[in-house]
């Protein structure tokens with residue numbers, strides 16, 4: 001029944017990889033892939049057969065900047081009702097998190113999705129601000145909600161980002177050796193395989209879109225190793241049961257209607273051109289940054305530093321692994337996180353802590 | 363049944379990136395009642411053309427794609443093929 005977890009088949013794939021006598025470094029950009037790798041103990045098995053996999057900037061909460069967290073806190077303090085995904089609430093800004101603001105008595109609420117925030121706006125008189133975080137997997141749902149013209153007291157603080165420009169940035173920065181990219185299955189569910197093709201064509205990088213069961217990932221690695229061996233560079237889809245080359249056209253359409261690209265900074269990265277999303281002209285009335293310009297004025301041109309000692313930036317660029325951060329599991333734990341990579345369930349510090357010996361006895 | 367193997371999560375936390383499969387039980391307009399391996403929940407299906415009985419991938423309250431059962435079988439057949447033997 002659990003065929004995408006079949007142990008025997010996993011061993012066979014690993015054996016094939018071993019026979020190929022590899023020495024490769026791959027990157028994935030998805031917290032759920034990191035979860036699969038660590039939860040099922042695949043990382044050491046893969047290292048054993050010469051495959052080093054790094055997590056790139058694939059955690060939407062982690063790449064959100066301190067400035068965006070500070071904006072959310074400022075709006076909470078200005079009396080707005082803040083609605084947010086659960087794994088954003090504990091991310092530290094400069095001195096505190098949304099969770100701290102909530103403890104101080106400000107109105108911060110966790111929602112499961114944007115529709116909960118819209119429903120809430122329909123029931124209360126206060127301004128309801130939704131903190132829109134997420135890649136292409138999440139953005140279509142926000143776009144649908146906005147396109148339905150929610151109540152006037154609803155607004156969006158868009159922290160949305162898109163993946164392909166970030167991959168381009170990683171490749172062009174050239175800090176890590178990249179023999180292949182494992183593309184995120186659910187982002188690709190929306191955008192399809194085509195937006196990645198330029199990376200294979202212009203930069204010669206083999207790519208595979210992989211699912212999230214252990215066999216999906218192992219097979220994805222094998223497909224990349226095969227491409228490399230045969231001297232190919234293209235985008236293969238392993239996760240065919242969900243990902244089509246054209247993606248989900250209805251989702252792409254509504255995203256294009258409601259949002260337009262903008263340059264945006266990612267944590268650990270410089271500003272990446274056209275990697276962010278802002279509301280298009282037609283939906284500007286829902287833009288929290290415009291509506292509450294006065295409340296956010298103070299933050300506008302401020303620069304923010306990373307938390308002292310936190311190496312999330314390097315983790316997100318694939319340069320170091322979480323365990324190489326000196327604060328990991330010492331001063332930085334999920335109960336007392338120093339950086340966002342320890343807070344989000346998609347952050348590699350959090351994932352490593354959760355499944356490792358450090359979590360014992362917690 | 364094969365697709366049951368995709369369902370591994372029993373609680374549905376508020377996590378931005380999580381997407382999990384669920385079976386469509388009933389559809390009324392844009393809203394479907396779906397079953398996450400025992401937990402029932404209403405989700406918005408306006409982004410898909412899912413019908414009752416299919417599995418959809420659900421993310422933050424929205425179905426984002428229909429799970430293609432035939433492709434799932436073919437993927438497994440493809441695994442078998444490149445591994446050079448049948449795995450039961």
Ligand code: SF4
Nearest residue numbers: 311312325332339349
């Ligand atoms: S362990 Fe903590 S301090 Fe170190 S990189 Fe991760 S989040 Fe930052």
